[in-house]
Amino acid sequence: MSVPQAEIDRRVMLLTNALRGQGLRLTHQRSEIVKVIAKTDEHPDVEQLYQQVRETVPTVSLDTIYRTMGTLADLGLVSRVSVGSGPTRYDANAERHHHFVCTRCGLMADVSDSELDELRSPERISALGEVESVEVQFKGVCRTCAARTTTVS
Ligand SMILES: [Zn+2]
Ligand SMILES: [Zn+2]
Known part of the structure; x- marks a missing residue:
């Protein structure tokens, strides 16, 4: 699975415009991020x-990555996703989607499904608050990890 070039270009345009809109200079580091x-x-x-960014910008700091991603996430252009107690991960796919997560290697793959988008919220949720969006996380063992287990045993 990979992101089509046209979609990559669209995202790059969107994200760089957003950073500029925040009054941030589009430094080489930021554009590589x-x-x-x-x-x-x-x-x-x-x-x-x-x-990954260090491969093209060896001088980039972890802090610059943190702050740039924080800005993009606060603007709603990338989303933060987390799995259990693991670190926050970033997602530039703005289309509505769900995730399959491998509990062994941490693989996280996008899953689009209109039926899931329509998932009905249990009635008791209305007592807790208003539902704005639903994101389903499927957890399991990916094919690569499953194949590895078979070879070992
Ligand atoms: Zn896996
Ligand atoms: Zn995703």
Whole structure:
């Protein structure tokens, strides 16, 4: 699975315009961070983004990644997703979707399904508050991890 080039270009445009709109200069570092998050569908955490951005910008700091992603997330252009107690991960896919998460390797894959989008909320939720969106997280063992187990035993 990979993000189509046209979609990557669209995201890069959207994110860079947003940063400029915040009065931030589009430094080489920031534009590389944007490129990395725009082209991935792997939901990286800050540490993984850092490793990837460092390949083209060796001087980038973890803090710059944190702050840039924080700005983009606060603007609602990337979403923060977390799995259990793991680190916050970032998602530049703005389309409505759900996730499959591997509990062994942490793989997180996008799942689009209109029936899930229409998922009815249990009535008792109305006593707690108003539901604005529903995101389903399927947890299990991915094919790669499952194959690995079979080879070992
Ligand atoms: Zn896995
Ligand atoms: Zn996603």
